[in-house]
Amino acid sequence: MxxxxxxxxxxxxxxxxxxxxxxxxxxxxxxxxxxxxxxxxxxxxxxxxxxxxxxxxVVNAGEASGGGVPLGxxxxxxxxxxxxxxxxxxxxxxxxxxxxxxxxxxxxxxxxxxxxxxGPDVGAEAALAARAQVLEAMLPEAEQLLKSLAEDVKEGRATVEELNALRLRMDGLRALAHETARERERLATLPRPAERPLxxxxxxxxxxxxxxxxxxxxxxxxxxxxxxxxxxxxxxxxxxxxxxxxxxxxxxxxxxxxxxxxxxxxxxxxxxxxxxxDVEGVSQEVARLLRELRAAHGTEETRLREVSVLVSDLEGQLKELQTMETAKVRRYRDYLVLELARLRAEQAWLKAHVTELGRFLGEERP
Incomplete structure:
Protein backbone atom coordinates (compact mmCIF):
# COMPACT_ATOMS: atom_id res chain seq x y z
CA MET A 1 0.00 0.00 0.00
CA VAL A 58 26.31 -3.19 9.25
CA VAL A 59 25.57 -1.41 12.55
CA ASN A 60 25.89 -2.18 16.25
CA ALA A 61 22.52 -3.35 17.48
CA GLY A 62 20.99 -5.54 20.16
CA GLU A 63 20.35 -5.28 23.87
CA ALA A 64 22.79 -3.69 26.28
CA SER A 65 24.06 -6.17 28.87
CA GLY A 66 25.13 -3.60 31.42
CA GLY A 67 26.51 -0.16 32.00
CA GLY A 68 29.40 0.78 29.74
CA VAL A 69 28.91 -2.23 27.52
CA PRO A 70 28.64 -1.53 23.74
CA LEU A 71 25.14 -1.83 22.28
CA GLY A 72 25.04 -5.31 20.80
CA GLY A 119 11.08 53.26 -36.72
CA PRO A 120 12.31 55.34 -39.72
CA ASP A 121 9.24 54.18 -41.67
CA VAL A 122 6.73 54.82 -38.88
CA GLY A 123 3.63 56.47 -40.25
CA ALA A 124 4.90 56.30 -43.83
CA GLU A 125 2.31 53.75 -44.89
CA ALA A 126 -0.65 55.86 -43.75
CA ALA A 127 1.00 59.04 -45.08
CA LEU A 128 1.64 57.48 -48.49
CA ALA A 129 -1.93 56.22 -48.66
CA ALA A 130 -3.21 59.74 -47.94
CA ARG A 131 -0.92 61.22 -50.60
CA ALA A 132 -1.96 58.59 -53.14
CA GLN A 133 -5.64 59.31 -52.50
CA VAL A 134 -5.15 63.01 -53.21
CA LEU A 135 -3.11 62.35 -56.35
CA GLU A 136 -5.63 59.84 -57.70
CA ALA A 137 -8.35 62.46 -57.31
CA MET A 138 -6.34 65.31 -58.85
CA LEU A 139 -4.46 63.63 -61.72
CA PRO A 140 -7.50 63.14 -64.01
CA GLU A 141 -8.34 66.85 -63.73
CA ALA A 142 -4.71 67.75 -64.42
CA GLU A 143 -4.63 65.45 -67.46
CA GLN A 144 -7.73 67.18 -68.77
CA LEU A 145 -6.12 70.60 -68.30
CA LEU A 146 -3.05 69.46 -70.24
CA LYS A 147 -5.19 68.05 -73.02
CA SER A 148 -7.20 71.28 -73.22
CA LEU A 149 -4.04 73.37 -73.39
CA ALA A 150 -2.67 71.19 -76.18
CA GLU A 151 -5.84 71.91 -78.20
CA ASP A 152 -5.41 75.62 -77.54
CA VAL A 153 -1.85 75.45 -78.86
CA LYS A 154 -3.05 73.78 -82.08
CA GLU A 155 -5.64 76.52 -82.55
CA GLY A 156 -3.15 79.28 -81.72
CA ARG A 157 -4.79 80.35 -78.47
CA ALA A 158 -1.72 79.32 -76.38
CA THR A 159 2.02 79.10 -76.83
CA VAL A 160 4.28 76.05 -76.89
CA GLU A 161 6.19 77.49 -73.93
CA GLU A 162 3.01 77.51 -71.87
CA LEU A 163 2.32 73.91 -72.88
CA ASN A 164 5.84 72.82 -71.97
CA ALA A 165 5.65 74.56 -68.59
CA LEU A 166 2.37 72.79 -67.83
CA ARG A 167 3.84 69.47 -68.97
CA LEU A 168 6.77 69.92 -66.58
CA ARG A 169 4.43 70.46 -63.67
CA MET A 170 2.34 67.50 -64.80
CA ASP A 171 5.44 65.31 -64.99
CA GLY A 172 6.26 66.33 -61.43
CA LEU A 173 2.85 65.08 -60.26
CA ARG A 174 3.26 61.82 -62.21
CA ALA A 175 6.72 61.28 -60.72
CA LEU A 176 5.33 61.90 -57.25
CA ALA A 177 2.55 59.37 -57.87
CA HIS A 178 5.08 56.82 -59.17
CA GLU A 179 7.36 57.32 -56.16
CA THR A 180 4.38 56.97 -53.84
CA ALA A 181 3.34 53.67 -55.42
CA ARG A 182 6.90 52.32 -55.29
CA GLU A 183 7.29 53.20 -51.60
CA ARG A 184 3.97 51.59 -50.75
CA GLU A 185 5.09 48.39 -52.45
CA ARG A 186 8.37 48.44 -50.52
CA LEU A 187 6.64 48.93 -47.18
CA ALA A 188 4.18 46.13 -47.96
CA THR A 189 7.09 43.63 -47.98
CA LEU A 190 8.34 44.62 -44.52
CA PRO A 191 7.12 42.99 -41.29
CA ARG A 192 4.40 45.07 -39.73
CA PRO A 193 4.31 45.14 -35.91
CA ALA A 194 1.19 46.07 -34.00
CA GLU A 195 0.39 49.78 -34.18
CA ARG A 196 1.19 50.79 -30.61
CA PRO A 197 3.24 53.58 -29.00
CA LEU A 198 6.94 52.85 -28.68
CA ASP A 278 24.39 49.27 -22.28
CA VAL A 279 25.60 51.27 -25.30
CA GLU A 280 24.78 48.38 -27.62
CA GLY A 281 21.49 47.57 -25.89
CA VAL A 282 18.00 48.20 -27.16
CA SER A 283 17.40 51.04 -24.69
CA GLN A 284 20.12 53.11 -26.33
CA GLU A 285 18.70 52.29 -29.77
CA VAL A 286 15.29 53.43 -28.62
CA ALA A 287 16.72 56.64 -27.18
CA ARG A 288 18.49 57.47 -30.46
CA LEU A 289 15.39 56.68 -32.49
CA LEU A 290 13.19 58.81 -30.25
CA ARG A 291 15.50 61.79 -30.62
CA GLU A 292 15.41 61.48 -34.40
CA LEU A 293 11.66 60.98 -34.60
CA ARG A 294 10.89 63.84 -32.23
CA ALA A 295 13.07 66.15 -34.31
CA ALA A 296 11.30 64.99 -37.48
CA HIS A 297 7.91 65.34 -35.77
CA GLY A 298 8.60 68.95 -34.80
CA THR A 299 9.94 69.84 -38.26
CA GLU A 300 6.97 68.30 -40.04
CA GLU A 301 4.49 70.02 -37.74
CA THR A 302 6.05 73.35 -38.74
CA ARG A 303 6.00 72.43 -42.42
CA LEU A 304 2.36 71.29 -42.15
CA ARG A 305 1.34 74.69 -40.82
CA GLU A 306 3.18 76.40 -43.69
CA VAL A 307 1.65 74.15 -46.35
CA SER A 308 -1.82 74.58 -44.87
CA VAL A 309 -1.45 78.35 -45.20
CA LEU A 310 -0.35 77.99 -48.83
CA VAL A 311 -3.24 75.64 -49.63
CA SER A 312 -5.75 78.07 -48.13
CA ASP A 313 -4.23 80.93 -50.11
CA LEU A 314 -4.31 79.07 -53.43
CA GLU A 315 -7.88 77.89 -52.87
CA GLY A 316 -8.89 81.51 -52.27
CA GLN A 317 -7.15 82.63 -55.48
CA LEU A 318 -8.89 79.91 -57.50
CA LYS A 319 -12.28 81.03 -56.25
CA GLU A 320 -11.53 84.60 -57.33
CA LEU A 321 -10.44 83.43 -60.80
CA GLN A 322 -13.61 81.44 -61.47
CA THR A 323 -15.41 84.51 -62.81
CA MET A 324 -12.58 85.56 -65.14
CA GLU A 325 -12.44 83.95 -68.58
CA THR A 326 -9.46 85.54 -70.35
CA ALA A 327 -6.74 83.30 -71.82
CA LYS A 328 -4.06 84.59 -69.46
CA VAL A 329 -6.30 84.01 -66.49
CA ARG A 330 -6.96 80.45 -67.65
CA ARG A 331 -3.24 79.79 -67.97
CA TYR A 332 -2.63 81.10 -64.47
CA ARG A 333 -5.60 79.11 -63.18
CA ASP A 334 -4.16 75.91 -64.71
CA TYR A 335 -0.87 76.60 -62.94
CA LEU A 336 -2.70 77.13 -59.65
CA VAL A 337 -4.64 73.87 -60.06
CA LEU A 338 -1.45 71.84 -60.53
CA GLU A 339 0.37 73.64 -57.76
CA LEU A 340 -2.62 73.16 -55.47
CA ALA A 341 -2.63 69.43 -56.29
CA ARG A 342 1.02 69.17 -55.32
CA LEU A 343 0.49 71.08 -52.08
CA ARG A 344 -2.61 69.09 -51.16
CA ALA A 345 -0.66 65.87 -51.68
CA GLU A 346 2.10 67.17 -49.44
CA GLN A 347 -0.42 68.37 -46.88
CA ALA A 348 -2.14 64.98 -46.77
CA TRP A 349 1.20 63.24 -46.37
CA LEU A 350 2.33 65.56 -43.58
CA LYS A 351 -0.97 65.40 -41.72
CA ALA A 352 -1.04 61.59 -41.68
CA HIS A 353 2.66 61.28 -40.91
CA VAL A 354 2.56 63.75 -38.03
CA THR A 355 -0.44 61.93 -36.55
CA GLU A 356 1.20 58.51 -36.81
CA LEU A 357 4.50 59.78 -35.42
CA GLY A 358 2.72 61.29 -32.44
CA ARG A 359 0.91 58.00 -31.78
CA PHE A 360 4.14 56.01 -32.09
CA LEU A 361 6.18 58.33 -29.85
CA GLY A 362 3.64 58.29 -27.04
CA GLU A 363 4.29 60.21 -23.82
CA GLU A 364 6.95 58.19 -21.98
CA ARG A 365 10.61 59.09 -22.18
CA PRO A 366 13.19 56.25 -22.31
Missing amino acids: RWAVAWGVLAGLGAGAAEAQEPAGEEREPGYCAFVRGVGDAESAVLLAPDVFANVG GPTPRLTAGLEYDLVGLYRGLGIRRRAEAECERYRALSALRAAVKR STYLGEMRAADDRVEEESAGLRRASAWTVRLRGGYDELINVRQDVPLFGMLTVSYNLGSLWQPSANARAREGRRRWLEE
Whole structure:
Protein backbone atom coordinates (compact mmCIF):
# COMPACT_ATOMS: atom_id res chain seq x y z
CA MET A 1 0.00 0.00 0.00
CA ARG A 2 2.77 2.42 0.93
CA TRP A 3 4.63 1.77 -2.32
CA ALA A 4 1.42 2.16 -4.34
CA VAL A 5 0.92 5.63 -2.86
CA ALA A 6 4.54 6.55 -3.59
CA TRP A 7 4.33 5.41 -7.21
CA GLY A 8 1.03 7.25 -7.58
CA VAL A 9 2.70 10.48 -6.46
CA LEU A 10 5.54 9.91 -8.92
CA ALA A 11 3.12 9.17 -11.76
CA GLY A 12 1.16 12.35 -10.99
CA LEU A 13 4.29 14.48 -11.00
CA GLY A 14 5.42 12.92 -14.25
CA ALA A 15 2.06 13.57 -15.88
CA GLY A 16 2.17 17.19 -14.71
CA ALA A 17 5.64 17.64 -16.16
CA ALA A 18 4.58 16.10 -19.47
CA GLU A 19 1.52 18.34 -19.61
CA ALA A 20 3.67 21.43 -18.96
CA GLN A 21 5.87 20.48 -21.89
CA GLU A 22 2.97 20.41 -24.35
CA PRO A 23 2.61 23.62 -26.39
CA ALA A 24 -0.28 25.81 -25.30
CA GLY A 25 -1.63 26.19 -28.83
CA GLU A 26 -1.10 25.09 -32.39
CA GLU A 27 1.10 28.09 -33.11
CA ARG A 28 4.73 27.14 -32.96
CA GLU A 29 6.57 28.82 -30.13
CA PRO A 30 9.82 30.73 -30.73
CA GLY A 31 12.99 28.68 -30.57
CA TYR A 32 14.31 30.64 -27.59
CA CYS A 33 11.12 29.96 -25.62
CA ALA A 34 11.37 26.25 -26.44
CA PHE A 35 14.97 26.32 -25.23
CA VAL A 36 14.40 28.08 -21.89
CA ARG A 37 11.26 26.07 -21.16
CA GLY A 38 13.09 22.84 -21.92
CA VAL A 39 15.97 23.83 -19.65
CA GLY A 40 13.50 24.88 -16.94
CA ASP A 41 11.61 21.59 -17.18
CA ALA A 42 14.86 19.62 -17.04
CA GLU A 43 16.13 21.49 -13.99
CA SER A 44 12.80 21.45 -12.16
CA ALA A 45 12.08 17.77 -12.86
CA VAL A 46 14.63 16.62 -10.25
CA LEU A 47 13.36 19.20 -7.76
CA LEU A 48 9.66 18.40 -8.06
CA ALA A 49 10.07 14.63 -7.74
CA PRO A 50 11.13 12.79 -4.54
CA ASP A 51 14.43 10.97 -4.06
CA VAL A 52 14.35 7.20 -3.76
CA PHE A 53 17.12 5.88 -1.53
CA ALA A 54 18.37 2.57 -0.21
CA ASN A 55 21.12 1.82 2.32
CA VAL A 56 22.66 -1.53 3.15
CA GLY A 57 25.30 -1.88 5.87
CA VAL A 58 26.31 -3.19 9.25
CA VAL A 59 25.57 -1.41 12.55
CA ASN A 60 25.89 -2.18 16.25
CA ALA A 61 22.52 -3.35 17.48
CA GLY A 62 20.99 -5.54 20.16
CA GLU A 63 20.35 -5.28 23.87
CA ALA A 64 22.79 -3.69 26.28
CA SER A 65 24.06 -6.17 28.87
CA GLY A 66 25.13 -3.60 31.42
CA GLY A 67 26.51 -0.16 32.00
CA GLY A 68 29.40 0.78 29.74
CA VAL A 69 28.91 -2.23 27.52
CA PRO A 70 28.64 -1.53 23.74
CA LEU A 71 25.14 -1.83 22.28
CA GLY A 72 25.04 -5.31 20.80
CA GLY A 73 27.21 -6.59 18.00
CA PRO A 74 27.48 -6.01 14.28
CA THR A 75 24.08 -6.46 12.67
CA PRO A 76 23.09 -6.06 9.02
CA ARG A 77 20.74 -3.16 8.37
CA LEU A 78 18.52 -2.40 5.37
CA THR A 79 16.99 1.05 4.88
CA ALA A 80 14.89 2.14 1.89
CA GLY A 81 12.34 4.84 1.30
CA LEU A 82 11.51 8.24 -0.14
CA GLU A 83 12.87 11.69 0.63
CA TYR A 84 11.14 14.83 -0.48
CA ASP A 85 12.50 18.36 -0.35
CA LEU A 86 9.59 20.76 0.16
CA VAL A 87 11.80 23.73 -0.66
CA GLY A 88 12.73 21.89 -3.85
CA LEU A 89 9.06 22.04 -4.81
CA TYR A 90 9.10 25.81 -4.44
CA ARG A 91 12.40 26.11 -6.33
CA GLY A 92 11.22 23.82 -9.13
CA LEU A 93 8.09 25.87 -9.68
CA GLY A 94 10.19 29.04 -9.43
CA ILE A 95 12.53 27.80 -12.16
CA ARG A 96 9.55 27.21 -14.43
CA ARG A 97 8.19 30.67 -13.67
CA ARG A 98 11.59 32.15 -14.46
CA ALA A 99 11.64 30.29 -17.78
CA GLU A 100 8.23 31.75 -18.62
CA ALA A 101 9.50 35.20 -17.63
CA GLU A 102 12.54 34.80 -19.88
CA CYS A 103 10.27 33.76 -22.74
CA GLU A 104 8.05 36.78 -22.09
CA ARG A 105 11.10 39.04 -22.05
CA TYR A 106 12.28 37.55 -25.36
CA ARG A 107 8.89 38.19 -26.96
CA ALA A 108 8.79 41.76 -25.65
CA LEU A 109 12.37 42.41 -26.75
CA SER A 110 11.70 40.97 -30.22
CA ALA A 111 8.61 43.15 -30.61
CA LEU A 112 10.56 46.20 -29.45
CA ARG A 113 13.43 45.52 -31.86
CA ALA A 114 10.95 45.08 -34.71
CA ALA A 115 9.36 48.41 -33.81
CA VAL A 116 12.78 50.09 -33.62
CA LYS A 117 13.80 48.59 -36.96
CA ARG A 118 10.64 49.93 -38.54
CA GLY A 119 11.08 53.26 -36.72
CA PRO A 120 12.31 55.34 -39.72
CA ASP A 121 9.24 54.18 -41.67
CA VAL A 122 6.73 54.82 -38.88
CA GLY A 123 3.63 56.47 -40.25
CA ALA A 124 4.90 56.30 -43.83
CA GLU A 125 2.31 53.75 -44.89
CA ALA A 126 -0.65 55.86 -43.75
CA ALA A 127 1.00 59.04 -45.08
CA LEU A 128 1.64 57.48 -48.49
CA ALA A 129 -1.93 56.22 -48.66
CA ALA A 130 -3.21 59.74 -47.94
CA ARG A 131 -0.92 61.22 -50.60
CA ALA A 132 -1.96 58.59 -53.14
CA GLN A 133 -5.64 59.31 -52.50
CA VAL A 134 -5.15 63.01 -53.21
CA LEU A 135 -3.11 62.35 -56.35
CA GLU A 136 -5.63 59.84 -57.70
CA ALA A 137 -8.35 62.46 -57.31
CA MET A 138 -6.34 65.31 -58.85
CA LEU A 139 -4.46 63.63 -61.72
CA PRO A 140 -7.50 63.14 -64.01
CA GLU A 141 -8.34 66.85 -63.73
CA ALA A 142 -4.71 67.75 -64.42
CA GLU A 143 -4.63 65.45 -67.46
CA GLN A 144 -7.73 67.18 -68.77
CA LEU A 145 -6.12 70.60 -68.30
CA LEU A 146 -3.05 69.46 -70.24
CA LYS A 147 -5.19 68.05 -73.02
CA SER A 148 -7.20 71.28 -73.22
CA LEU A 149 -4.04 73.37 -73.39
CA ALA A 150 -2.67 71.19 -76.18
CA GLU A 151 -5.84 71.91 -78.20
CA ASP A 152 -5.41 75.62 -77.54
CA VAL A 153 -1.85 75.45 -78.86
CA LYS A 154 -3.05 73.78 -82.08
CA GLU A 155 -5.64 76.52 -82.55
CA GLY A 156 -3.15 79.28 -81.72
CA ARG A 157 -4.79 80.35 -78.47
CA ALA A 158 -1.72 79.32 -76.38
CA THR A 159 2.02 79.10 -76.83
CA VAL A 160 4.28 76.05 -76.89
CA GLU A 161 6.19 77.49 -73.93
CA GLU A 162 3.01 77.51 -71.87
CA LEU A 163 2.32 73.91 -72.88
CA ASN A 164 5.84 72.82 -71.97
CA ALA A 165 5.65 74.56 -68.59
CA LEU A 166 2.37 72.79 -67.83
CA ARG A 167 3.84 69.47 -68.97
CA LEU A 168 6.77 69.92 -66.58
CA ARG A 169 4.43 70.46 -63.67
CA MET A 170 2.34 67.50 -64.80
CA ASP A 171 5.44 65.31 -64.99
CA GLY A 172 6.26 66.33 -61.43
CA LEU A 173 2.85 65.08 -60.26
CA ARG A 174 3.26 61.82 -62.21
CA ALA A 175 6.72 61.28 -60.72
CA LEU A 176 5.33 61.90 -57.25
CA ALA A 177 2.55 59.37 -57.87
CA HIS A 178 5.08 56.82 -59.17
CA GLU A 179 7.36 57.32 -56.16
CA THR A 180 4.38 56.97 -53.84
CA ALA A 181 3.34 53.67 -55.42
CA ARG A 182 6.90 52.32 -55.29
CA GLU A 183 7.29 53.20 -51.60
CA ARG A 184 3.97 51.59 -50.75
CA GLU A 185 5.09 48.39 -52.45
CA ARG A 186 8.37 48.44 -50.52
CA LEU A 187 6.64 48.93 -47.18
CA ALA A 188 4.18 46.13 -47.96
CA THR A 189 7.09 43.63 -47.98
CA LEU A 190 8.34 44.62 -44.52
CA PRO A 191 7.12 42.99 -41.29
CA ARG A 192 4.40 45.07 -39.73
CA PRO A 193 4.31 45.14 -35.91
CA ALA A 194 1.19 46.07 -34.00
CA GLU A 195 0.39 49.78 -34.18
CA ARG A 196 1.19 50.79 -30.61
CA PRO A 197 3.24 53.58 -29.00
CA LEU A 198 6.94 52.85 -28.68
CA SER A 199 6.67 53.53 -24.96
CA THR A 200 4.32 50.52 -24.69
CA TYR A 201 6.88 48.19 -26.25
CA LEU A 202 9.60 49.61 -24.03
CA GLY A 203 7.49 49.32 -20.89
CA GLU A 204 6.61 45.69 -21.63
CA MET A 205 10.26 44.82 -22.16
CA ARG A 206 11.31 46.50 -18.90
CA ALA A 207 8.50 44.82 -16.95
CA ALA A 208 9.42 41.39 -18.37
CA ASP A 209 13.10 41.89 -17.57
CA ASP A 210 12.23 42.96 -14.03
CA ARG A 211 10.11 39.85 -13.62
CA VAL A 212 13.10 37.68 -14.59
CA GLU A 213 15.19 39.32 -11.86
CA GLU A 214 12.33 38.98 -9.37
CA GLU A 215 12.07 35.23 -10.01
CA SER A 216 15.85 34.86 -9.77
CA ALA A 217 15.86 36.69 -6.43
CA GLY A 218 13.14 34.32 -5.16
CA LEU A 219 15.29 31.33 -6.06
CA ARG A 220 18.25 32.84 -4.23
CA ARG A 221 16.13 33.38 -1.12
CA ALA A 222 14.86 29.80 -1.22
CA SER A 223 18.41 28.42 -1.24
CA ALA A 224 18.77 29.43 2.45
CA TRP A 225 16.08 26.97 3.54
CA THR A 226 16.01 23.19 3.75
CA VAL A 227 12.79 21.35 4.59
CA ARG A 228 13.15 17.64 3.97
CA LEU A 229 10.61 14.92 4.66
CA ARG A 230 12.16 11.45 4.84
CA GLY A 231 10.45 8.15 5.47
CA GLY A 232 10.47 4.51 4.55
CA TYR A 233 11.47 1.01 5.63
CA ASP A 234 14.24 0.41 8.19
CA GLU A 235 15.01 -3.15 9.28
CA LEU A 236 17.75 -4.60 11.43
CA ILE A 237 18.29 -8.13 10.23
CA ASN A 238 17.83 -10.75 13.00
CA VAL A 239 16.66 -8.06 15.47
CA ARG A 240 13.07 -8.05 16.60
CA GLN A 241 11.20 -4.83 15.62
CA ASP A 242 7.53 -4.10 16.10
CA VAL A 243 7.24 -1.53 13.25
CA PRO A 244 10.20 -1.47 10.82
CA LEU A 245 9.27 1.97 9.51
CA PHE A 246 10.64 5.44 10.14
CA GLY A 247 9.83 9.04 9.36
CA MET A 248 11.78 12.25 9.81
CA LEU A 249 11.31 15.95 9.13
CA THR A 250 14.43 18.10 8.86
CA VAL A 251 14.31 21.91 8.80
CA SER A 252 17.38 24.12 8.51
CA TYR A 253 17.97 27.81 7.82
CA ASN A 254 21.13 29.54 6.72
CA LEU A 255 21.67 32.79 8.62
CA GLY A 256 23.29 34.34 5.56
CA SER A 257 19.78 34.89 4.23
CA LEU A 258 19.47 37.82 6.64
CA TRP A 259 21.77 39.81 4.35
CA GLN A 260 20.05 38.76 1.13
CA PRO A 261 17.23 41.36 0.91
CA SER A 262 19.57 44.35 0.56
CA ALA A 263 21.80 42.43 -1.87
CA ASN A 264 18.81 41.43 -3.99
CA ALA A 265 17.59 45.03 -4.01
CA ARG A 266 21.01 46.21 -5.25
CA ALA A 267 21.00 43.50 -7.90
CA ARG A 268 17.56 44.55 -9.12
CA GLU A 269 18.48 48.21 -9.31
CA GLY A 270 21.83 47.37 -10.93
CA ARG A 271 20.11 45.24 -13.56
CA ARG A 272 17.76 48.10 -14.39
CA ARG A 273 20.66 50.55 -14.72
CA TRP A 274 22.68 48.07 -16.76
CA LEU A 275 19.78 47.73 -19.17
CA GLU A 276 19.72 51.49 -19.64
CA GLU A 277 23.50 52.02 -19.79
CA ASP A 278 24.39 49.27 -22.28
CA VAL A 279 25.60 51.27 -25.30
CA GLU A 280 24.78 48.38 -27.62
CA GLY A 281 21.49 47.57 -25.89
CA VAL A 282 18.00 48.20 -27.16
CA SER A 283 17.40 51.04 -24.69
CA GLN A 284 20.12 53.11 -26.33
CA GLU A 285 18.70 52.29 -29.77
CA VAL A 286 15.29 53.43 -28.62
CA ALA A 287 16.72 56.64 -27.18
CA ARG A 288 18.49 57.47 -30.46
CA LEU A 289 15.39 56.68 -32.49
CA LEU A 290 13.19 58.81 -30.25
CA ARG A 291 15.50 61.79 -30.62
CA GLU A 292 15.41 61.48 -34.40
CA LEU A 293 11.66 60.98 -34.60
CA ARG A 294 10.89 63.84 -32.23
CA ALA A 295 13.07 66.15 -34.31
CA ALA A 296 11.30 64.99 -37.48
CA HIS A 297 7.91 65.34 -35.77
CA GLY A 298 8.60 68.95 -34.80
CA THR A 299 9.94 69.84 -38.26
CA GLU A 300 6.97 68.30 -40.04
CA GLU A 301 4.49 70.02 -37.74
CA THR A 302 6.05 73.35 -38.74
CA ARG A 303 6.00 72.43 -42.42
CA LEU A 304 2.36 71.29 -42.15
CA ARG A 305 1.34 74.69 -40.82
CA GLU A 306 3.18 76.40 -43.69
CA VAL A 307 1.65 74.15 -46.35
CA SER A 308 -1.82 74.58 -44.87
CA VAL A 309 -1.45 78.35 -45.20
CA LEU A 310 -0.35 77.99 -48.83
CA VAL A 311 -3.24 75.64 -49.63
CA SER A 312 -5.75 78.07 -48.13
CA ASP A 313 -4.23 80.93 -50.11
CA LEU A 314 -4.31 79.07 -53.43
CA GLU A 315 -7.88 77.89 -52.87
CA GLY A 316 -8.89 81.51 -52.27
CA GLN A 317 -7.15 82.63 -55.48
CA LEU A 318 -8.89 79.91 -57.50
CA LYS A 319 -12.28 81.03 -56.25
CA GLU A 320 -11.53 84.60 -57.33
CA LEU A 321 -10.44 83.43 -60.80
CA GLN A 322 -13.61 81.44 -61.47
CA THR A 323 -15.41 84.51 -62.81
CA MET A 324 -12.58 85.56 -65.14
CA GLU A 325 -12.44 83.95 -68.58
CA THR A 326 -9.46 85.54 -70.35
CA ALA A 327 -6.74 83.30 -71.82
CA LYS A 328 -4.06 84.59 -69.46
CA VAL A 329 -6.30 84.01 -66.49
CA ARG A 330 -6.96 80.45 -67.65
CA ARG A 331 -3.24 79.79 -67.97
CA TYR A 332 -2.63 81.10 -64.47
CA ARG A 333 -5.60 79.11 -63.18
CA ASP A 334 -4.16 75.91 -64.71
CA TYR A 335 -0.87 76.60 -62.94
CA LEU A 336 -2.70 77.13 -59.65
CA VAL A 337 -4.64 73.87 -60.06
CA LEU A 338 -1.45 71.84 -60.53
CA GLU A 339 0.37 73.64 -57.76
CA LEU A 340 -2.62 73.16 -55.47
CA ALA A 341 -2.63 69.43 -56.29
CA ARG A 342 1.02 69.17 -55.32
CA LEU A 343 0.49 71.08 -52.08
CA ARG A 344 -2.61 69.09 -51.16
CA ALA A 345 -0.66 65.87 -51.68
CA GLU A 346 2.10 67.17 -49.44
CA GLN A 347 -0.42 68.37 -46.88
CA ALA A 348 -2.14 64.98 -46.77
CA TRP A 349 1.20 63.24 -46.37
CA LEU A 350 2.33 65.56 -43.58
CA LYS A 351 -0.97 65.40 -41.72
CA ALA A 352 -1.04 61.59 -41.68
CA HIS A 353 2.66 61.28 -40.91
CA VAL A 354 2.56 63.75 -38.03
CA THR A 355 -0.44 61.93 -36.55
CA GLU A 356 1.20 58.51 -36.81
CA LEU A 357 4.50 59.78 -35.42
CA GLY A 358 2.72 61.29 -32.44
CA ARG A 359 0.91 58.00 -31.78
CA PHE A 360 4.14 56.01 -32.09
CA LEU A 361 6.18 58.33 -29.85
CA GLY A 362 3.64 58.29 -27.04
CA GLU A 363 4.29 60.21 -23.82
CA GLU A 364 6.95 58.19 -21.98
CA ARG A 365 10.61 59.09 -22.18
CA PRO A 366 13.19 56.25 -22.31
